[in-house]
Amino acid sequence: MTMDVEHVARVQPPDTVDFPVTVGWTPAAMAVQAVLSLNTPVHLRMVIEGHDPLLIDFRHHAFSWSTPLDEFPVEAVHTRLETVPTSADAPPFFELPGQDLDGLLWEMGINAFGGGPAFWLSPGERYRLTRWPNLTQHSHNLRQVQMIAVLGNAYASTAELAKFAGVDESEAQRLINALSLMRILTRSAAAPAASMIPQTAAAKRQSLFSRLRKRMGR
Amino acid sequence: MSTGLHMKPDVVEAASALLGEMKDAASSLTYGALLTDDGFDVARYPVKADGERFAGMASSMQALSEAVAHELKIGDSEYIIIASGKGHVVQLRVPGKELVLSALFDNDATVGHALATTRQFAQKMADLLR
Amino acid sequence: MAEHVILFTGPMGAGKTTAIQSLSEIEVVRTEATNSERHIVDKATTTVALDYGEILVGAQEKVRLYGIPGQRRFNFMWTILKKRAKGMVLLVNTDAPDPIGELLFFLKEFRELYDKGGVVVGVTRADLVEGPSLAEFSDALERTNPGLVIPVFTVDPRKHHQMQNLLLTLVVNIEMRAAFGMAGAR
Numbered sequence: 001m002t003m004d005v006e007h008v009a010r011v012q013p014p015d016t017v018d019f020p021v022t023v024g025w026t027p028a029a030m031a032v033q034a035v036l037s038l039n040t041p042v043h044l045r046m047v048i049e050g051h052d053p054l055l056i057d058f059r060h061h062a063f064s065w066s067t068p069l070d071e072f073p074v075e076a077v078h079t080r081l082e083t084v085p086t087s088a089d090a091p092p093f094f095e096l097p098g099q100d101l102d103g104l105l106w107e108m109g110i111n112a113f114g115g116g117p118a119f120w121l122s123p124g125e126r127y128r129l130t131r132w133p134n135l136t137q138h139s140h141n142l143r144q145v146q147m148i149a150v151l152g153n154a155y156a157s158t159a160e161l162a163k164f165a166g167v168d169e170s171e172a173q174r175l176i177n178a179l180s181l182m183r184i185l186t187r188s189a190a191a192p193a194a195s196m197i198p199q200t201a202a203a204k205r206q207s208l209f210s211r212l213r214k215r216m217g218r
Numbered sequence: 219m220s221t222g223l224h225m226k227p228d229v230v231e232a233a234s235a236l237l238g239e240m241k242d243a244a245s246s247l248t249y250g251a252l253l254t255d256d257g258f259d260v261a262r263y264p265v266k267a268d269g270e271r272f273a274g275m276a277s278s279m280q281a282l283s284e285a286v287a288h289e290l291k292i293g294d295s296e297y298i299i300i301a302s303g304k305g306h307v308v309q310l311r312v313p314g315k316e317l318v319l320s321a322l323f324d325n326d327a328t329v330g331h332a333l334a335t336t337r338q339f340a341q342k343m344a345d346l347l348r
Numbered sequence: 349m350a351e352h353v354i355l356f357t358g359p360m361g362a363g364k365t366t367a368i369q370s371l372s373e374i375e376v377v378r379t380e381a382t383n384s385e386r387h388i389v390d391k392a393t394t395t396v397a398l399d400y401g402e403i404l405v406g407a408q409e410k411v412r413l414y415g416i417p418g419q420r421r422f423n424f425m426w427t428i429l430k431k432r433a434k435g436m437v438l439l440v441n442t443d444a445p446d447p448i449g450e451l452l453f454f455l456k457e458f459r460e461l462y463d464k465g466g467v468v469v470g471v472t473r474a475d476l477v478e479g480p481s482l483a484e485f486s487d488a489l490e491r492t493n494p495g496l497v498i499p500v501f502t503v504d505p506r507k508h509h510q511m512q513n514l515l516l517t518l519v520v521n522i523e524m525r526a527a528f529g530m531a532g533a534r
Contacts, residue, residue, distance in 0.1 A: 134482055136510055153530050208519055278397035278417070284379075
């Protein structure tokens with residue numbers, strides 16, 4: 001798919017990020033985070049090898065991509081990332097409704113940063129959920145559900161979350177990155193440590209949640 | 219438009235008249251109601267009573283009694299009796315209709331008499347609606 | 349026998365009976381009667397007492413699923429069923445006459461189940477009809493109940509897998525709230 005040269009030349013100023021070819025989603029996640037947090041009036045257009053371009057219209061909280069999210073290419077080869085200026089009265093980037101942007105933010109957040117913290121997060125902070133993601137729309141596992149439930153009820157750092165939920169720190173970090181990118185996480189340097197009513201590992205295995213999921217074959 | 223029997227003026231009138239007759243036939247009748255299967259009050263004795271809540275409850279009770287009969291595999295629930303210190307509630311379906319007759323009799327009536335009266339008037343209501 | 353009682357609430361037509369059928373391992377006990385008000389909700393029948401289903405978790409443990417009748421005139425049943433339950437699945441159909449109003453109404457009406465244990469919200473028929481977006485449901489919850497963070501998912505109550513997810517999310521939330529000392533406070 002070639003770049004739409006005419007369209008970019010018409011729009012002032014043509015802001016194409018000088019973009020080295022990269023594998024994976026980290027630079028893309030950084031670009032998305034920048035647009036979301038600065039509220040820059042731009043669309044994003046990502047060119048990915050072997051796929052049609054991925055278009056993001058932030059104003060309408062939507063994306064357009066022919067690749068379905070359940071075939072999300074974790075090792076995507078990004079060859080180009082363009083910002084396309086827009087304004088409040090400009091038409092949408094593509095025919096609406098497109099797909100809900102949250103679905104893409106989830107996948108990007110989970111798969112960017114290689115299990116380490118997203119670059120916009122600071123060490124020593126604790127996190128708490130402000131809103132649940134619509135898990136029916138995102139492919140997820142039950143460990144993630146447990147972690148989200150922790151964050152819905154307590155402030156936790158990545159390390160604490162991993163401990164409370166009984167998962168690896170990298171898995172906890174990926175979830176925090178995704179929720180942060182989706183802007184449904186509060187960050188606090190000052191929140192005190194939460195304490196969980198102590199449970200032995202055996203007690204955890206005995207929880208209704210574990211027994212019920214086993215019964216459901218999940 | 220609502221399909222409910224409680225919305226049909228001729229049914230409401232007939233039901234109301236029937237309950238009046240029932241009271242004439244059994245002076246021990248303290249409260250009587252005809253209600254739809256889904257808990258709408260069609261008519262009641264005394265006429266001025268607020269029958270809405272009772273109609274809802276009676277329909278729940280009717281449905282539960284039928285669920286119990288089904289669960290125990292004993293056929294249909296033919297009638298329900300609630301016994302209390304102050305009298306008996308007797309409840310049963312109007313045969314072939316989506317209507318329930320529920321009546322409270324004071325202790326001047328025997329249970330047998332209360333049941334017989336209620337059956338008789340349920341059948342009369344069915345005949346009226348034919 | 350250890351028992352966990354979950355209540356399914358929400359307006360008529362939201363899909364409570366269907367949801368319980370998707371989850372129950374026994375044939376669901378239903379108390380349906382012919383609907384006199386098809387001009388209001390176009391359903392042939394309506395629940396007049398309760399729905400009842402079960403999941404057998406272990407030899408000595410069950411999850412009991414109760415569904416309320418959605419219409420206000422049966423609210424005496426709500427009082428009876430509320431007492432038994434430790435958590436609630438609140439289903440609202442996108443095409444209800446005032447879906448956000450219904451959500452807020454049932455959350456308020458059954459608030460003690462949130463306080464005791466937990467609540468999850470399932471928005472049904474979202475893919476089939478026009479109506480408020482999921483974000484609008486969440487916004488309304490946040491506006492009227494600041495600080496309340498409860499799962500709000502779109503669900504198809506006919507889909508076993510989706511209903512399982514919703515139920516598991518409820519259960520894990522009830523347990524986490526208890527683990528962090530959040531439940532039981534009012």
